[in-house]
Amino acid sequence: MKTNTDAVLSAKSLRYFLQLIDSMSYTQAAQILGITQPALTQQIKKLERAVGSPLFGQMGKKLYLTNAGLKMEETAKALFSTVNNAVDSIQQYTKSDTGAISLGILSTVEARVIDQFLIEFNQKYPDITLHVGFYNRTELWDKLDNNQLDLAVLYLPDHNATVKNMKQYMAKQIYSESVVFLTHDPEDKFDKMTHHRWVTYPKDYYLPQIVHRFYAGQFVDGKLSTPVTFTSPYQLIKFAEQTDYDTYVSKSFYKAHQAEIALSPVDIKDETNFESCFIYRKNKSEIPRLANFLKEWDKFIDERDYDSRLKNVKVSI
Structure with missing residues (x-):
């Protein structure tokens, strides 16, 4: 027997089916769904014809699920769960104010200004989860190379970088160091x-x-x-x-x-100039929440420059 998969996978039929299970009453389910009882009955019969078996039985006035109905309930819930999870994942990927950002910071970098930015960013975007860790240089390049970090704070130029292909990365300057x-x-x-x-x-x-x-x-x-x-x-x-x-x-x-x-x-004639930078894969800049993170950093620095923020750090050694 050939199965009508279009009918089985109809989102409307499956939604009506699950609502009838919740209500176990055609009248109540139809009212909740905002349709007529005959329309609901038609959708259920469509599913039953597709699977070739009754999904509901009746004892007196009470409905109950048949074995086929129990299996269809399990399948329908699994399908909706898969779709919902996929939609949620896509939304988290495409939205600028949800999802997660993983940031690795070189353990020797003075990170107090970055810490302050992360606090303000979290207050503005509480639905973005921040995962922040401190690592040595080899660990950071390895995690970037294996896509375990979205962003890393590192010094450049790095002549000893172990990354396989430096061309795949972009750098955004944080501070000019010496x-x-x-x-x-x-x-x-x-x-x-x-x-x-x-x-x-x-x-x-x-x-x-x-x-x-x-x-x-x-x-x-x-x-x-x-x-x-x-x-x-x-x-x-x-x-x-x-x-x-x-x-x-x-x-x-x-x-x-x-x-x-x-x-x-001590005064030095020739300073050793290098830069602390955000490092990230080129394709990461296309992810809205990461692009937004870097945009918010620019706003943060525009409000008060990095030097001024360093001088106002309230910590002691």
């Missing part, structure tokens, strides 16, 4: 400091690689003496302050915490 060298004696010159002992980030971190790229020729034997390393700028500062070691941090970190840092910055 390295700030810190010492105990405000009269110290950089050429004298290169003979000191240093506490720095591990050598595979971005800032040590930038410092080596720009200043290796001025170091004794081409490198700084770094018997101690930390992965956190807070620990670098605290350790340096309580020893005779020198250190360095990003310009943004120094500006945000300058009032709490007892060390003195």
